[in-house]
Amino acid sequence: MSAPASPSDLAARIADAHARRAPLRIRGAGTWLDAGRPCAGDPLDIGALAGIVEYTPGDLTITARAGTSLRELDRVTAAEGQWLGLDPAGAPEGTIGATVATASDGPLAIAFGRVRDLVLGLECITGTGEVTRVGGRVVKNVAGFDLVRLHTGAWGTLGVISEVTLRLRARPEVDRAFVVTGDERASLESRLAPLTDLPLAPLALELLDPALSAALGLARGTCLLVRLGGNAERVDAQQRALGALGDVREVDTAVFMRLAADEPSDALVARVSHERTRVAETFRHVLEFCGTHAQWEPLVRASLSRGLVRVVLPISSTRDDVAAANVDWPSFVRTIAPPGAHVSWERLPAEAWPHVPCAVADTISTGLRDALDPARVLNAGLLGEPARRADAVPRADARRVLA
Amino acid sequence: MITAGLADALRSIVGPRWVKQRPAELTAYDSDALPGYRATPSFVVLPASRDEVIAVVRLLAQHGVPFVPRGAGTGLSGGALANDAVIIGLNRLTRIHAIDAGNRIAHVEPGVVNAVLQREVAPFGLQYAPDPSSQSACTIGGNVAENAGGPHCLKYGVTLNHVAAVTVCLPNGELVQFGDPASERDGYDLCGLFIGSEGCFGIATDVWVRLLPVAPAVRTLLADFPSLTDAARAVSAIIATGIVPAALEMMDQATIRAVEASIYAAGYPTDVAAVLLAEVDGLEAGLDADARTIERCCREAGARDVRIARTDGDRARLWQGRKKAFGALGRIAPHLVVQDAVVPRTRLPDVLETIAAIGARHGVAVCNVFHAGDGNIHPNISYDASDHAQAERVHAAMSEIMQACIDAGGTITGEHGVGLDKLGYMDALFTEPSLAAMCAVREVFDPDRRANPGKVVPVHACREWGGRR
Ligand SMILES: Cc1cc2nc3c(=O)[nH]c(=O)nc-3n(C[C@H](O)[C@H](O)[C@H](O)COP(=O)(O)OP(=O)(O)OC[C@H]3O[C@@H](n4cnc5c(N)ncnc54)[C@H](O)[C@@H]3O)c2cc1C
Numbered sequence: 001m002s003a004p005a006s007p008s009d010l011a012a013r014i015a016d017a018h019a020r021r022a023p024l025r026i027r028g029a030g031t032w033l034d035a036g037r038p039c040a041g042d043p044l045d046i047g048a049l050a051g052i053v054e055y056t057p058g059d060l061t062i063t064a065r066a067g068t069s070l071r072e073l074d075r076v077t078a079a080e081g082q083w084l085g086l087d088p089a090g091a092p093e094g095t096i097g098a099t100v101a102t103a104s105d106g107p108l109a110i111a112f113g114r115v116r117d118l119v120l121g122l123e124c125i126t127g128t129g130e131v132t133r134v135g136g137r138v139v140k141n142v143a144g145f146d147l148v149r150l151h152t153g154a155w156g157t158l159g160v161i162s163e164v165t166l167r168l169r170a171r172p173e174v175d176r177a178f179v180v181t182g183d184e185r186a187s188l189e190s191r192l193a194p195l196t197d198l199p200l201a202p203l204a205l206e207l208l209d210p211a212l213s214a215a216l217g218l219a220r221g222t223c224l225l226v227r228l229g230g231n232a233e234r235v236d237a238q239q240r241a242l243g244a245l246g247d248v249r250e251v252d253t254a255v256f257m258r259l260a261a262d263e264p265s266d267a268l269v270a271r272v273s274h275e276r277t278r279v280a281e282t283f284r285h286v287l288e289f290c291g292t293h294a295q296w297e298p299l300v301r302a303s304l305s306r307g308l309v310r311v312v313l314p315i316s317s318t319r320d321d322v323a324a325a326n327v328d329w330p331s332f333v334r335t336i337a338p339p340g341a342h343v344s345w346e347r348l349p350a351e352a353w354p355h356v357p358c359a360v361a362d363t364i365s366t367g368l369r370d371a372l373d374p375a376r377v378l379n380a381g382l383l384g385e386p387a388r389r390a391d392a393v394p395r396a397d398a399r400r401v402l403a
Numbered sequence: 404m405i406t407a408g409l410a411d412a413l414r415s416i417v418g419p420r421w422v423k424q425r426p427a428e429l430t431a432y433d434s435d436a437l438p439g440y441r442a443t444p445s446f447v448v449l450p451a452s453r454d455e456v457i458a459v460v461r462l463l464a465q466h467g468v469p470f471v472p473r474g475a476g477t478g479l480s481g482g483a484l485a486n487d488a489v490i491i492g493l494n495r496l497t498r499i500h501a502i503d504a505g506n507r508i509a510h511v512e513p514g515v516v517n518a519v520l521q522r523e524v525a526p527f528g529l530q531y532a533p534d535p536s537s538q539s540a541c542t543i544g545g546n547v548a549e550n551a552g553g554p555h556c557l558k559y560g561v562t563l564n565h566v567a568a569v570t571v572c573l574p575n576g577e578l579v580q581f582g583d584p585a586s587e588r589d590g591y592d593l594c595g596l597f598i599g600s601e602g603c604f605g606i607a608t609d610v611w612v613r614l615l616p617v618a619p620a621v622r623t624l625l626a627d628f629p630s631l632t633d634a635a636r637a638v639s640a641i642i643a644t645g646i647v648p649a650a651l652e653m654m655d656q657a658t659i660r661a662v663e664a665s666i667y668a669a670g671y672p673t674d675v676a677a678v679l680l681a682e683v684d685g686l687e688a689g690l691d692a693d694a695r696t697i698e699r700c701c702r703e704a705g706a707r708d709v710r711i712a713r714t715d716g717d718r719a720r721l722w723q724g725r726k727k728a729f730g731a732l733g734r735i736a737p738h739l740v741v742q743d744a745v746v747p748r749t750r751l752p753d754v755l756e757t758i759a760a761i762g763a764r765h766g767v768a769v770c771n772v773f774h775a776g777d778g779n780i781h782p783n784i785s786y787d788a789s790d791h792a793q794a795e796r797v798h799a800a801m802s803e804i805m806q807a808c809i810d811a812g813g814t815i816t817g818e819h820g821v822g823l824d825k826l827g828y829m830d831a832l833f834t835e836p837s838l839a840a841m842c843a844v845r846e847v848f849d850p851d852r853r854a855n856p857g858k859v860v861p862v863h864a865c866r867e868w869g870g871r872r
Pocket of ligand 1: 435436471472473474475476477478479482483493513534535536537540541542543544545546547548549550551552553554601602603605606607608729730818819855
């Protein structure tokens with residue numbers, strides 16, 4: 001079937017699927033359809049719904065159709081000296097709709113916020129084909145319940161995003177990138193210790209493992225990749241401050257684009273998140289874990305101040321090498337993260353997914369799904385949701401955390 | 404049903420002193436600082452702990468009795484008012500359970516007052532960024548329920564951007580946690596959804612707020628302008644440079660005069676049309692350059708004078724005028740409506756003119772003191788609510804102002820919430836299916852519609868959805 005050319009077309013398609021109880025597989029640019037659990041359905045292409053709807057540079061906001069690529073958004077805003085400040089992993093052909101639906105962000109999030117902090121409004125078609133508009137076009141808005149946050153990161157399971165309004169930033173006057181290398185024999189903790197007191201407010205600060213450093217041609221060992229922005233005086237002062245962390249070398253800021261885009265597309269990917277004070281520990285744990293699967297040459301990086309470690313295991317999730325590796329998946333998906341940390345899987349082989357706990361199995365999440373997509377036609381199964389509300393589990397979290 | 408037996412049962416949970424029933428006691432709970440709206444609750448229950456909140460909510464659920472959570476009652480939108488419902492006051496839940504300076508997170512009870520939290524985290528060199536002007540009274544629970552902002556959210560963001568997790572006592576008495584204090588998780592952003600839910604999704608009993616290091620350096624400037632339009636142009640020019648000021652606040656002449664005539668006098672010039680209070684903070688390096696850029700933008704936009712606070716005392720004084728502006732305005736007349744709306748930044752000049760014209764047409768004096776950098780305006784009207792004709796005119800002017808903001812591509816509230824006051828504008832702002840979706844979401848949390856009933860989404864919008872499925 002042809003791709004919907006307007007939100008009303010899209011709504012009609014969804015209403016029809018709802019009536020027929022026929023699952024839909026929502027696609028943007030199709031660059032990342034292998035993320036998440038196996039999910040089948042009639043393809044519903046958002047790609048044709050592309051283009052800028054409204055852009056008033058003075059407001060620092062932009063409204064675009066969901067199928068607009070990140071590259072296009074970057075091009076349009078760059079002409080006005082602005083940018084979105086969002087640099088998720090993946091190809092720049094990826095669409096803004098999918099970026100919001102999957103809440104994908106990157107190194108710049110430590111300065112500009114995560115996707116949830118950047119989205120101001122959405123047009124979203126519910127699973128019954130109702131066109132809803134939530135949030136708005138202004139930077140501050142508390143009118144009505146915050147369904148913007150609900151749809152952001154819902155992977156399309158509560159509605160198909162057809163239009164997005166985002167907050168923009170002016171591009172920094174000066175924007176430079178630096179690599180910091182240090183004594184490889186010293187512990188990670190001692191190498192990172194000076195960070196707590198340094199006068200730094202970086203746009204990005206990533207710790208790269210030796211494999212990733214080498215892949216990007218940056219360093220031989222573990223390195224810090226730092227992006228500094230602002231007026232010249234501020235950037236210069238911070239550059240000097242970096243000296244306390246090791247040897248500082250300037251590199252082209254394009255390295256951040258490569259960091260995002262060069263990630264192997266055929267790989268197992270996980271994000272491991274823990275308290276920021278434990279990031280070195282988390283990083284080391286992940287590397288040690290990967291060491292036990294050394295044949296896969298992992299690439300690992302961490303957004304330090306977020307306590308977030310991103311792991312890429314360049315191995316096809318479909319090819320035979322998974323089968324050949326004879327992985328104990330229940331243990332694999334559990335032990336990649338240290339105790340107390342949380343792991344979010346982006347890509348895994350089909351046979352591994354059943355061992356990953358479902359994040360939306362609770363009664364509230366299931367209730368929300370029932371409220372907005374009662375026939376479960378939108379990306380059915382992608383999040384591993386229970387088929388019926390009766391199968392939902394209570395959110396038992398609260399007591400545990402408080403205990 | 405509210406029966407004498409229920410009151411007794413509540414007393415046995417919280418202790419006899421903490422169930423308020425006498426009319427004289429209830430008057431303290433009949434307003435939320437918004438003139439023109441009063442409602443007397445059936446009674447007020449003041450639990451002292453999370454467990455007592457749960458027990459109270461369970462009991463009310465068994466009896467099918469609606470309830471309204473309440474913090475400090477500073478909401479200004481009628482959200483904390485209760486008609487034929489029980490108020491659950493959270494003012495006794497004032498413990499700060501933990502401050503984890505390393506991970507920059509604090510675990511607090513909902514009744515903790517915003518300014519108290521600020522004071523307690525300050526010794527760690529940390530701050531809680533959202534700083535509503537009402538911070539000396541309003542509670543963290545109220546901030547979460549309203550997604551409160553403040554002058555400094557231009558740079559730092561609103562409550563949503565600073566809350567990692569909440570535990571919520573659902574209207575059926577079940578305790579759940581949304582978000583996670585220690586890590587980022589997948590799954591629906593229920594914490595984000597809860598923030599700004601105005602007491603309709605349940606009661607926040609624990610809040611984990613993110614803390615930020617106090618900025619090592621700060622510069623505060625005051626620029627004065629011969630016209631509001633010039634001041635608004637300066638705002639756009641500053642934003643366009645790429646500098647993100649920590650705050651960018653505007654006050655018009657009527658506000659300035661009220662402030663200067665009060666005990667909060669800050670030394671603002673009273674003969675100008677507007678002043679702009681701008682602040683930049685962050686690393687010391689480069690900050691003076693930013694301050695000079697802002698000064699230049701202001702002068703180019705027509706500022707008569709720009710001065711930079713030299714000392715902490717200077718700075719505190721400049722801010723005092725802004726923070727106490729509402730208090731000063733409140734002294735002019737018996738009542739003050741503090742309105743709240745947002746327009747796209749570039750529309751500020753023409754919307755401010757439209758507002759002045761609306762005021763003139765209705766013979767009411769509108770004065771403006773607001774978060775200019777966000778386009779978040781607060782058109783305020785001082786009046787005497789006992790004069791019915793005047794109250795009518797104020798109401799008519801406010802409705803037109805709201806419509807003007809909607810027409811400009813804006814919204815009806817940037818930080819005070821919909822409550823009761825803005826219910827009537829929700830149909831103009833949202834389509835029917837959008838409101839229906841909000842209702843459907845609310846029903847997931849509160850199928851019996853007992854938590855803060857009748858607020859936020861007009862009831863008629865809720866019936867539609869049910870019929871369609
Ligand atoms: C002079 C003045 C200046 C102000 N300036 C600002 C400003 O700069 N920025 C801003 O954002 N706001 C401002 N406000 C509005 C108000 O102070 C904020 O919205 C504040 O967050 C309300 O907190 P509260 O404790 O008074 O809440 P309340 O008024 O008691 O309650 C507000 C709403 O929250 C609900 N609620 C309260 N506690 C809980 C809880 N624990 N769980 C669930 N729901 C709950 C209530 O049911 C109600 O719907 C101002 C108000 C005044 C009077």
